[in-house]
Amino acid sequence: MNPQQSGLFDDLPYSLEEIICGVDEAGRGPLAGPVFAAAVILDRNRPIPGLRDSKKLNEARRDELAPLIREHAIAWAVAKASEEEIDRLNILQASLLAMKRAVYALETVPTLALIDGNKCPVMRIQSIAIVEGDDKIESISAASILAKTARDAALVKLHKKYPQYGFDQHKGYGTALHLERLREHGASPVHRRSFAPVREVLERDL
Numbered sequence: 001m002n003p004q005q006s007g008l009f010d011d012l013p014y015s016l017e018e019i020i021c022g023v024d025e026a027g028r029g030p031l032a033g034p035v036f037a038a039a040v041i042l043d044r045n046r047p048i049p050g051l052r053d054s055k056k057l058n059e060a061r062r063d064e065l066a067p068l069i070r071e072h073a074i075a076w077a078v079a080k081a082s083e084e085e086i087d088r089l090n091i092l093q094a095s096l097l098a099m100k101r102a103v104y105a106l107e108t109v110p111t112l113a114l115i116d117g118n119k120c121p122v123m124r125i126q127s128i129a130i131v132e133g134d135d136k137i138e139s140i141s142a143a144s145i146l147a148k149t150a151r152d153a154a155l156v157k158l159h160k161k162y163p164q165y166g167f168d169q170h171k172g173y174g175t176a177l178h179l180e181r182l183r184e185h186g187a188s189p190v191h192r193r194s195f196a197p198v199r200e201v202l203e204r205d206l
Contacts, residue, residue, distance in 0.1 A: 019110045020041065020139060021039045021041045021075075021112070021114070021139060022039070022116075022133070022137055022139025022141070022142060023037065023040075023114065023140065024037065024054075024099075024115075024133075024141075024144035025147055026151045027151045027172070028092075029173060030173045031182070032158070032172040032178075032198075033154060033155050034081060034082050034098075034151070035091065035094050036151040037080070037081075037095065037143075040069060040139050041073060041075045041108055041110055042073055042074065042142060048065065048068050048069060048138075048142065051145070052135055052141050053141060053144055054134065055134075055144075056135065059152070062149050070146070075108035077102045078105075079101035079102040080101075081094035081098040083190055083191070083192050085097065092119070100122070102143075103123060103125070114128055114133060115130065116140045116144065151171070158172075162190065164184075164185045165185065179197060182197060182198065186201055186205050
């Protein structure tokens with residue numbers, strides 16, 4: 001759904017002349033690894049069928065769509081905030097920081113950012129938060145797919161460095177397997193120390 005072509009967002013303060021980027025994050029919930037964000041400016045003349053919230057697509061479909069987005073978009077960028085930044089700032093502020101970094105990394109400067117969720121990062125350009133925007137606005141859907149695939153790839157790389165945790169299987173989320181390995185091996189340098197299950201293991205190992 002293109003916001004300029006639907007009546008759903010007719011009351012929002014933007015026009016056809018705006019250069020709109022969609023922005024979304026991936027990885028707020030996991031116990032390990034960075035939080036990623038992506039920003040995408042889609043080309044209205046090069047539609048990409050099948051865009052929707054990355055969580056509603058399987059891995060194979062996300063992997064099919066990601067290169068199409070990178071090829072057909074006017075501009076795209078992926079950024080992250082580290083585990084250290086998550087622990088220092090909290091996960092919400094780190095997510096907003098990653099979003100801001102993604103927007104500022106775009107080669108084409110947007111005039112408006114549509115942000116998935118109910119909060120916007122503080123930026124030099126106008127931004128609008130849209131709850132469930134990743135399933136309503138195609139540019140946000142595209143950003144969600146790029147952020148998710150980039151983070152999954154990063155966790156597969158972390159698995160090679162820390163194979164005992166099974167990051168390639170759970171991507172850092174607090175699954176039963178991850179919690180079992182966390183208790184067995186203790187926290188790694190890429191675990192988020194401010195998250196309760198990790199903090200409990202660190203306190204146990206003092």
